[in-house]
Amino acid sequence: LKEENNMPGNSFGNLYQITSFGESHGAGVGVVIDGCPAGIEISLEDIQVELDRRRPGQSVVTTDRDEPDQVEILSGISEGITLGSPIAMLIRNKDQRSQDYGNLAKVYRPSHADFTYEQKYGRRAVAGGGRSSARETVARIMAGAIARKILIQNGIEIVASVKQIHEITAELDVDSFTRDNVEANIVRCADPVAAEKMIELVKRMKQDGNSVGGVITVVARNVPVGLGEPVYDRLEAELAKAMLSINATKGFELVAVLAELV
């Protein structure tokens, strides 16, 4: 088989193409966006607000590591306006508590990519997972913050809520729930009753030194008819790929496409 020990796999997208780089405990994590239109207003704040939503250590239900990620724009934006050239953004790593991981040099963490990376590359980053760390998602958040701004300008709204944690399932009205509903609690579930129970569950699991899985519902509103390309690049195929490429995500389901014919 002509699979090599390394081939490109760190880019995503055709027209708005992102390339992600960086390890959890190197100099930093970043992203290059190629294909972003010129003339879009983007402030540091637009990106920072999304990074702050992701920040570990912000509440009792997340990991304790504190990562106050500060974005620097390296290229592609001048005086708050996109130039049409590649937009590179960088977040320096700070909380590099490598000593915390010292005992991992001799074991593979269960359900992590430690073993796979070592087999594939002949080496692995003992500290923090290196490239396999979920910290890579900051690259997606930076690129997503700009994409989100462009989408909103075109009338498209995307909201996501936790739908389920372990066996607690939220009631979500997909037509009406808002980002404000989601931001109203620390598990980010638009159903406040379920949210209470989820928070209790996560706290209890954490006390036991355990973690727990869940399901997220994403709703995209005002999507134009015919978005995506048949056959291999149809919209649900691209979405499935994007979702499954996130660390620890194991399933994707297209629940419904609702079109109102007026």
Added chain:
Amino acid sequence: LKEENNMPGNSFGNLYQITSFGESHGAGVGVVIDGCPAGIEISLEDIQVELDRRRPGQSVVTTDRDEPDQVEILSGISEGITLGSPIAMLIRNKDQRSQDYGNLAKVYRPSHADFTYEQKYGRRAVAGGGRSSARETVARIMAGAIARKILIQNGIEIVASVKQIHEITAELDVDSFTRDNVEANIVRCADPVAAEKMIELVKRMKQDGNSVGGVITVVARNVPVGLGEPVYDRLEAELAKAMLSINATKGFELVAVLAELV
């Protein structure tokens, strides 16, 4: 948004790249494989046997249309050996019962792409769905038949069984079920007890003029550690995309990665 009325979307894969073409009621459906190694033995029979497995009209649980698909190899294989050049294969359309679809000129079929195609391209194939027809999957089968042969030569085995139809769920031992088990009945479920019930259910649904959904379990055995590329092209992301690109497939779940450390 810079989405156009048409962009390429009919190719899949990086090293073994396939490009699919053809409508359900035009001259035919075909595929071009680029990147297949030279020197692989491929017979018409290798491909035909897989096409015959797909053939509609072969049993009471499938559609009644009879499509005896006959593959022609247009390029890339000479005297039963791959040349290293692109392998093009074509299946001529035969059962073009366009008159059957006449009444569809004025309506959109529910859960079909009729409306979407008309909006996207300004026209649609009334007869048989055109490019949106599930007949496109013959392209994947032809390309898959050759891929399968290469994989088998490298010790990799892939088997699939129907896991669930409506509310009937099969018991599958993922370590041991074989293609022969699957071929033993017309719903292709490796659990013979569940298979009986499924066949009964499908027959009843068909009598009612109804259809019914299901779930398929795919097992890949002896896959090398480290296949796929982090981060966006990780194996589960590529698999999810491939599966969701099939007509009427709406979900994907990576159930388990089992590694035996010996």
Added chain:
Amino acid sequence: LKEENNMPGNSFGNLYQITSFGESHGAGVGVVIDGCPAGIEISLEDIQVELDRRRPGQSVVTTDRDEPDQVEILSGISEGITLGSPIAMLIRNKDQRSQDYGNLAKVYRPSHADFTYEQKYGRRAVAGGGRSSARETVARIMAGAIARKILIQNGIEIVASVKQIHEITAELDVDSFTRDNVEANIVRCADPVAAEKMIELVKRMKQDGNSVGGVITVVARNVPVGLGEPVYDRLEAELAKAMLSINATKGFELVAVLAELV
């Protein structure tokens, strides 16, 4: 080095993407176009007229092989209108005079890819060069005929003339020469005086069992400002790649970009 014995290399283009297939002495040569807009009027005649211009054996200055190439449209066009789905076109091979090449089984033709193909793939097509034959260019001509029609509808005109054969150089007024000027003689040089001399030279060379090189000038008129993408996909880089990918083409020069500011 992770170069394998075969990787994809038979596709070109991003938005209007072509995939070429076929050997000189197999079933035929064809092309798949992915990304062609829906709603374009294309007749068989549009494509055939360009194929006839290429046809070997049409005059005393070309090869003697007679290849009356007849195009068949396999998909993507219905009732003379593009559908938006991939356009596949096929030309069956006819003049497969394999016996003519029998003596080549033991030697490598100078300046041909015989040796390279044998080293790369472990085999080679003795008869007619197989995939390395210049016959592959019919795929480009079919795809180019449709591209040309789209360009003309958008006001863009592309004309080409032989500029030089061996040491005979034509005088060309790049602002004004037309396809009719070029078609007026069998070497397709818009300078009739130089054309005479070129025809004489080629005839003489042919009598001696020799061949001779040349230079072609291509002019594109009414090209929009800003076509192409910085930095690696700038227009001249893409043109250079396209030109150098043609058999026996060894050089490319961007002579001038003329813009009239009105």
Added chain:
Amino acid sequence: LKEENNMPGNSFGNLYQITSFGESHGAGVGVVIDGCPAGIEISLEDIQVELDRRRPGQSVVTTDRDEPDQVEILSGISEGITLGSPIAMLIRNKDQRSQDYGNLAKVYRPSHADFTYEQKYGRRAVAGGGRSSARETVARIMAGAIARKILIQNGIEIVASVKQIHEITAELDVDSFTRDNVEANIVRCADPVAAEKMIELVKRMKQDGNSVGGVITVVARNVPVGLGEPVYDRLEAELAKAMLSINATKGFELVAVLAELV
């Protein structure tokens, strides 16, 4: 035509893929390499030595701007060894003499991309050309320094010499000239006699406020037979594209492929 005001064009390569970013007068210029094998030894010095060769202001025959480019490795290399993850490298801009360019706000520099960029993106970087600056080549040099190291480890040697400046042509023995020969003078021509004349010419041109064009000869030694992919990605096509994508490069010629059959 479905050409948009911006599409990706800042990546090059399939297996060893580079993405370039940065403007001449923003925060810096950088590159991300995706697909570099794990386990390669790379020092900062390996990259810096190549950057120093490019550095403007190093001699009387180059531009007077002094750009002491210092590379920072952001990811992909740990303790001097490549990890297999994307290698990101950054050079901060220093000599941002924007005031020098103030008078250019009202005019377009001849033979520069000023006009094109303004038409394409609706704006342009007045200072230093922004993305259209030749400073972008530092991205290629950083990526090339690592590629060069891998190639040398595989026995492949690539050397380049100035072949011609205006009408002064060097005598080069392509089989034997070395990088040391090239480094022996400030125009980097392996023929010392021609080099003298070239230096005189460039000095004279510079005094006149003029510049002058030239030709470079590149020799690649010990290249494996069969490198590159037919048909569109053949080696000379990829080389032509790479060369023509460099600022102010207008031609490419494949002079000879020499194979010694032993």
